[in-house]
Amino acid sequence: MMIEIRFHGRGGQGAVTAANILAEGAFLEGKYVQAFPFFGVERRGAPVTAFTRIDEKPIRIKTQIYEPDVVVVLDPSLLDTVDVTAGLKEGGMVIVNTEKTKEEVLEKLKKKPAKLTLVDATTIALEILGLPITNTSILGAVAKATGIVKIESVEEAIKETFSGELGEKNAKAAREAFEKTVVYEL
Amino acid sequence: MPKKVISGNYAAAYATKHARVEVVAAYPITPQTSIIEKIAEFIANGEVENLEYVPVESEHSAMAACIGASATGARTFTATSAQGLALMHEMLHWAAGARLPVVMVDVNRAMAPPWSVWDDQTDSLAQRDTGWLQFYAENNQEVYDGVLMAFKIGEHEKVNLPVMIIESAFILSHTYDVVDMLEQEEVDEFLPPRKPLYSLTDFDNPFSIGALGTPADYYEFRYKIAKAMEEAKKIIKEVGKEFGEKFGRDYSQMIELYKTDDADIVFMGMGSLMGTVKEAVDILRSEGYKVGAAKVRWFRPFPREELYELAKSVQGIAVLDRNFSFGQEGILFNEAKGILYNTDAKPIMKNYIVGLGGRDLTVNDVRKIANNMKKIIEKGELDKEIDWYHLKR
Numbered sequence: 001m002m003i004e005i006r007f008h009g010r011g012g013q014g015a016v017t018a019a020n021i022l023a024e025g026a027f028l029e030g031k032y033v034q035a036f037p038f039f040g041v042e043r044r045g046a047p048v049t050a051f052t053r054i055d056e057k058p059i060r061i062k063t064q065i066y067e068p069d070v071v072v073v074l075d076p077s078l079l080d081t082v083d084v085t086a087g088l089k090e091g092g093m094v095i096v097n098t099e100k101t102k103e104e105v106l107e108k109l110k111k112k113p114a115k116l117t118l119v120d121a122t123t124i125a126l127e128i129l130g131l132p133i134t135n136t137s138i139l140g141a142v143a144k145a146t147g148i149v150k151i152e153s154v155e156e157a158i159k160e161t162f163s164g165e166l167g168e169k170n171a172k173a174a175r176e177a178f179e180k181t182v183v184y185e186l
Numbered sequence: 187m188p189k190k191v192i193s194g195n196y197a198a199a200y201a202t203k204h205a206r207v208e209v210v211a212a213y214p215i216t217p218q219t220s221i222i223e224k225i226a227e228f229i230a231n232g233e234v235e236n237l238e239y240v241p242v243e244s245e246h247s248a249m250a251a252c253i254g255a256s257a258t259g260a261r262t263f264t265a266t267s268a269q270g271l272a273l274m275h276e277m278l279h280w281a282a283g284a285r286l287p288v289v290m291v292d293v294n295r296a297m298a299p300p301w302s303v304w305d306d307q308t309d310s311l312a313q314r315d316t317g318w319l320q321f322y323a324e325n326n327q328e329v330y331d332g333v334l335m336a337f338k339i340g341e342h343e344k345v346n347l348p349v350m351i352i353e354s355a356f357i358l359s360h361t362y363d364v365v366d367m368l369e370q371e372e373v374d375e376f377l378p379p380r381k382p383l384y385s386l387t388d389f390d391n392p393f394s395i396g397a398l399g400t401p402a403d404y405y406e407f408r409y410k411i412a413k414a415m416e417e418a419k420k421i422i423k424e425v426g427k428e429f430g431e432k433f434g435r436d437y438s439q440m441i442e443l444y445k446t447d448d449a450d451i452v453f454m455g456m457g458s459l460m461g462t463v464k465e466a467v468d469i470l471r472s473e474g475y476k477v478g479a480a481k482v483r484w485f486r487p488f489p490r491e492e493l494y495e496l497a498k499s500v501q502g503i504a505v506l507d508r509n510f511s512f513g514q515e516g517i518l519f520n521e522a523k524g525i526l527y528n529t530d531a532k533p534i535m536k537n538y539i540v541g542l543g544g545r546d547l548t549v550n551d552v553r554k555i556a557n558n559m560k561k562i563i564e565k566g567e568l569d570k571e572i573d574w575y576h577l578k579r
Contacts, residue, residue: 020362036360
């Protein structure tokens, strides 16, 4: 079964890189993958969408993802301006970087997902990286909540993407988020 | 070399590295830029030897530099998109006329205005009469394989013509996908160093290119290019077959047929949109439709014979053109229809104008087109010949 993931972030937060690293992680486990940005004109701070497809067989489809299995929100302020659940499949999951509660987040979602996953990735990123760039920490939550990829594969893919100390720190942020992620079955 | 998750543009760049390209002259333009950035990175990291990168001030100059380099016998590469390709136009004729096997990747991008950076085939198809071979890639793997084969085909002594490998803006150029690359030794064995028929630096055998062709001679020069293009079909099939035998990916068919054997309706098109169409064919077949796909890999030279064989066996062909010739119709439709006129193959043919400027063609769109074609075949007549399918009404 193909799994389709849509990332919502803001320009500069690394949503596109998150989509690529997730694909790389799944690829390391022998899966076929595809990762791409919404082909817009990127500007820092503007809403950005990126996509990852993961499958057991080669992926031929070349369209955007309209009915995702999983939605990942890197910036909680997007919940106020973007319908992040648009097209979300029945039984689908939403993963949000936020310090808010389950109830507070659910209130902002137009559609109730089957699973809601929360992690305060910004605090983790600030503590470990010293920057509010949440693309690597959020992937720890993706690994925990979906089981699509192992956290070890995410760590390896991060270290392939960022070399040296930067890679180590980002992998640590993902692991930390993995530990702190809370998954709610709804 | 193991499989790697890379973009279409990086696939192109790696192919130039493995092909041991000797000269690159290019000018950046979105969405092509990451090809030449990656090549520059190979040079900066010392990953390539004997590669001269010529920075230029325009695409016109880029192609001029490539022409000069290729005339010395060097294996030469460039890449561009849209307005950049249009600016090269004069020099494209020059490269083909001088019989220089330059290889270029064109990242299909819509022509402005209005400004667009998204996928559209009109930029490359507007160069169809320049004497370049044209290959349209469906995915990143085909970008990589296509660039390697392009050098072998273009440099073949019976061809000696430039080759354009075409990939979709963003849908391939910036999409990360699994690419199975070859070992350097495998490429070296498949693609030995270029053996130019003539070289400007062969001072013992001086010659000139691009001299005056009077009415007494020009005509024959043109005929020779026409003949080389015909000959190229044979070489394309040979090289495509060899590639398949050696590396497991067969390119011996200039039109790739997908489940067309018992199909009543065939979707015909080029490039990345055919990936979605193949996916749609499987879904539609599971719903009872008798459909197939025909992906035109090589637009120049055009595989007339393969098109005829296909057309004989099907009731309807839906031609999906991500391009348009104003005052006429979709360019692939126009050519395919023309080729069949003097044959006994007369399937119903309809032209769907799709995906211009990066508009998505989805599986559901393909289903709607299949339903429309089914109705047309049942009735035995076209509702209209040219369908601006996505038009907001």
